[in-house]
């Protein structure tokens with residue numbers, strides 16, 4: 001076969017293979033775009049688990065009419081302009097390909113209005129060349145992205161979709177994780193026209209606590225140890241399941257500069273700190289690490305849910321120490337007796353998410 005350039009749609013569909021695994025991946029990319037655009041309110045409407053419709057509406061800064069076509073093209077982004085930018089990423093997006101990928105495997109329309117424009121415009125890409133049509137529309141400031149018939153033209157991928165209920169659960173679970181980290185944002189999630197979740201913005205400590213309880217359960221929120229630690233440019237904040245709370249939970253959420261990531265390092269540090277007190281089960285946690293973006297490489301995985309620390313041993317030891325000191329400050333260390341209870345018989349707080357990374361201490365030691 002002769003070597004030929006791929007038509008844009010096919011190139012985008014190949015890229016979509018890595019990024020758009022299922023409806024929840026589309027929701028992730030679109031909500032992250034809304035947050036990058038400074039939205040304070042994000043509405044997510046899902047029909048049939050997302051295979052029929054995913055609609056994200058935000059009140060962010062919007063996209064100017066003459067940039068709509070670019071927004072739908074591959075390798076087009078407002079977030080990175082140079083290698084220096086790429087080495088100091090604080091936005092969720094930086095690859096400039098999510099919209100192009102999603103629109104190559106669905107019928108996507110993008111409607112947007114900026115504060116400067118008096119009217120809104122709508123764009124959609126068609127055909128193998130993905131030419132973009134732009135037409136006038138009605139929309140307040142912000143953007144709405146509508147993704148209809150996901151994978152209609154990639155039947156192999158469509159066949160991998162699970163039931164509507166399962167796909168919706170993946171969306172709901174992902175939204176929980178982002179809603180904890182961004183308690184300042186109002187999120188509303190509907191499924192088949194019915195409001196399923198409403199996360200109101202939390203502006204006070206009590207409201208933040210309420211959001212934590214809404215997502216991780218009352219027991220977790222009431223008993224969790226709060227973590228707040230800063231040292232030499234690293235800061236760790238969040239919550240750690242109390243050693244006195246022996247209910248099994250799948251709450252193990254770790255964020256690096258606001259990005260939800262999978263990382264064995266934090267699991268290992270948490271487990272090690274608990275093991276020092278004779279507890280061998282894995283406690284739940286919601287931990288947010290902030291550090292100089294130059295110290296972490298976010299360009300590691302196409303779906304952007306892995307990072308690489310320049311000094312992973314140092315980061316590990318910092319997290320370990322933060323957790324050790326939270327444990328030491330507990331008023332009574334009565335938990336070692338309780339940990340001998342029959343933990344395995346207790347129901348988890350919520351369905352186990354198969355995306356949660358399992359700890360693998362031996363492999364981690366090699367990595368560090």
Ligand SMILES: Nc1ncnc2c1ncn2[C@@H]1O[C@H](COP(=O)(O)OP(=O)(O)OP(=O)(O)O)[C@@H](O)[C@H]1O
Pocket residue numbers: 029033034037058060061062063071072076077078079092093094095096097098099100142143
């Ligand atoms: N909801 C939105 N509000 C405002 N601008 C948006 C929105 N969604 C996308 N954009 C603009 O469109 C561009 C392309 O979005 P896209 O998601 O494809 O790429 P990205 O976010 O830059 O990088 P990545 O592929 O890593 O997500 C963005 O850089 C941004 O300028």
Ligand SMILES: [Mg+2]
Pocket residue numbers: 029032033092093094098099
């Ligand atoms: Mg993006």
